[in-house]
Amino acid sequence: xxxxxxxxxxxxxxxxxxxxxxxxxxxxxxxxxxxxxxxxxxxxxxxxxxxxxxxxxxxxxxxxxxxxxxxxxxxxxxxxxxxxxxxxxxxxxxxxxxxxxxxxxxxxxxxxxxxxxxxxxxxxxxxxxxxxxxxxxxxxxxxxxxxxxxxxxxxxxxxxxxxxxxxxxxxxxxxxxxxxxxxxxxxxxxxxxxxxxxxxxxxxxxxxxxxxxxxxxxxxxxxxxxxxxxxxxxxxxxxxxxxxxxxxxxxxxxxxxxxxxxxxx
Numbered sequence: 380x381x382x383x384x385x386x387x388x389x390x391x392x393x394x395x396x397x398x399x400x401x402x403x404x405x406x407x408x409x410x411x412x413x414x415x416x417x418x419x420x421x422x423x424x425x426x427x428x429x430x431x432x433x434x435x436x437x438x439x440x441x442x443x444x445x446x447x448x449x450x451x452x453x454x455x456x457x458x459x460x461x462x463x464x465x466x467x468x469x470x471x472x473x474x475x476x477x478x479x480x481x482x483x484x485x486x487x488x489x490x491x492x493x494x495x496x497x498x499x500x501x502x503x504x505x506x507x508x509x510x511x512x513x514x515x516x517x518x519x520x521x522x523x524x525x526x527x528x529x530x531x532x533x534x535x536x537x538x539x540x541x542x543x544x545x546x547x548x549x550x551x552x553x554x555x556x557x558x559x560x561x562x563x564x565x566x567x568x569x570x571x572x573x574x575x576x577x578x579x580x581x582x583x584x585x586x587x588x589x590x591x592x593x594x595x596x597x598x599x600x601x602x603x604x605x606x607x608x609x610x611x612x613x614x615x616x617x618x619x620x621x622x623x624x625x626x627x628x629x630x631x632x633x634x635x636x637x638x639x640x641x642x643x644x
Contacts, residue, residue: 433536438514451532458535499526570629
């Protein structure tokens with residue numbers, strides 16, 4: 380991995396001179412990524428360029444002088460659909476007694492950006508992503524959106540090169556095998572949606588979120604939010620943004636109302 384990073388630094392430093400096309404040596408970083416991927420996951424690509432493209436963040440195009448279609452965005456688009464199919468089929472087969480709405484909720488958790496980014500971190504995918512030096516310096520290898528998109532792009536590349544069965548095994552090994560752990564942790568649930576659905580099912584109108592306190596300097600503010608249904612305060616949450624505080628308030632309300640997802644029982 381150190382070799383890969385040195386090559387990226389060299390290519391990025393050379394790019395400051397009017398972004399010349401990379402030499403054979405500078406292009407070797409993609410080959411290193413392919414080798415690392417093969418050793419780590421046991422997948423030998425028939426067309427290694429597919430994997431290189433899947434790992435190529437658009438910032439890297441400043442080095443290679445390629446058009447945007449040569450980034451991993453198209454493969455991410457495809458991989459998103461392949462992942463959706465694999466996860467949907469898994470849930471459909473595993474939970475024959477669940478309704479469409481229940482299946483949709485859990486699928487939305489499993490294919491969410493936070494979950495996929497966590498999986499990408501777990502398999503060290505960030506170290507293989509091709510980004511320019513500027514993006515790397517600002518933490519691009521740890522950025523949730525970049526990691527999640529790269530994971531989906533890799534799935535798209537595997538699908539094109541190896542077929543659906545291999546893509547399915549990859550998703551099973553690195554995502555679906557942790558299904559119960561992900562659901563039990565509950566870190567990715569949209570508590571606002573859970574609370575909204577419950578309250579509406581009881582004919583109680585809409586939850587109302589109110590900021591009751593904010594403190595700290597402008598660059599590091601924290602907010603305290605209460606969620607009410609009618610005149611009753613059901614929960615209170617704190618966070619570095621109103622959105623986070625609202626989720627925390629909704630989470631408290633969900634617990635207070637004993638709204639439980641019985642997926643694993």
